[in-house]
Amino acid sequence: MRRLGSKWKDLGYLAYRWMEPVFNPVRAARAIPGYARFVRDWTRYRRMEGAEPTKLIDTYPLVDDATGTSRILRHYFHQDRWAFRKIHESGVTEHVDVGSRLDLLGFLSVICRVTFIDIRPLTDPVENLESRQGSILELPYPDHTVRSLSCLHVAEHIGLGRYGDALDPQGTRKACAELARVLAPGGNLYFSLPVGKPRLCFSAHRIHTPDQILGYFPSLDLVELSGVDDENRFVRSVDPAVLRDSDYACGLFHFTKR
DSSP: OHHHHHHHHHHHHHHHHHHTTTOOHHHHHHHHHHHHHHHHHHHHHHHSTTOOOOOGGGOOOOOSOOOSSOOOOTTHHHHHHHHHHHHHHHTOSEEEEESOOHHHHHHHHHHSEEEEEESSOOOSOBTTEEEEEOBTTBOSSOTTOEEEEEEESOGGGTTSSTTSOOOOTTHHHHHHHHHHHHEEEEEEEEEEEEESSOEEETTTEEEBOHHHHHHHOTTEEEEEEEEEOTTSOEESSOOHHHHHTOSSEEEEEEEEEO
16 A cells, blocks of 8 residues: 555656646645635735725735745755855855856855856846856866866756757766866865766756766865755765665765865
8 A cells, every 4th residue: 555655646746747837736726725815915905094005907916925934945055055155165266156056156256256157148247247158068168277166956957958958868977077177186166966866857857876976076086075865954074875865865065176
């Protein structure tokens, strides 16, 4: 019975993943009581003394924000704190990032000059943040020249076509090799991606074991492996075995080049 239940759970999640791009049934179900609350509150508010006039055309129902706790994006919150702390403590004045979250880059640009490399360049001007169009498979730098480099939750997507890139089963491995190529001796690479039981979730991402990732960077030395486990807990300086059997953990790798 437990095996059957797991099978139906997996099938249900599969159906959800296929429907979600056009219709999110979970969010729709949760929205129904939210709309009821919205209508109730709007009606009450309009009757209150001093309430501003409100037209239907100006209403903006946000029906899923009344949560009991503040929610954080799984992996990304802990990942960005980890990377920001390390880059800040390193004291660098210039940093190069490949494809990571723009929120992190915005904060980093306050403490150092940041160059952002991505196939989808940033078009909005941001002080101290330069955006350059480029591919993680062909970075615009000579060998051994970048002293501070990050690539967070990016390499697992390479070669799956999700972002318009060419299909390539070796995409993640090639991305790792290119990051290692440009890293300068004594430089630091801050790298992350999903880790756990290895599998391909086409076209979203690949999941690797920590040992696979260590094997993708043979020319680099591991300074620290931290992570975010399946319970969304940040774990610092963890043994690779702790994350190896995870379902969807996040491996946070700090490498340097000898």
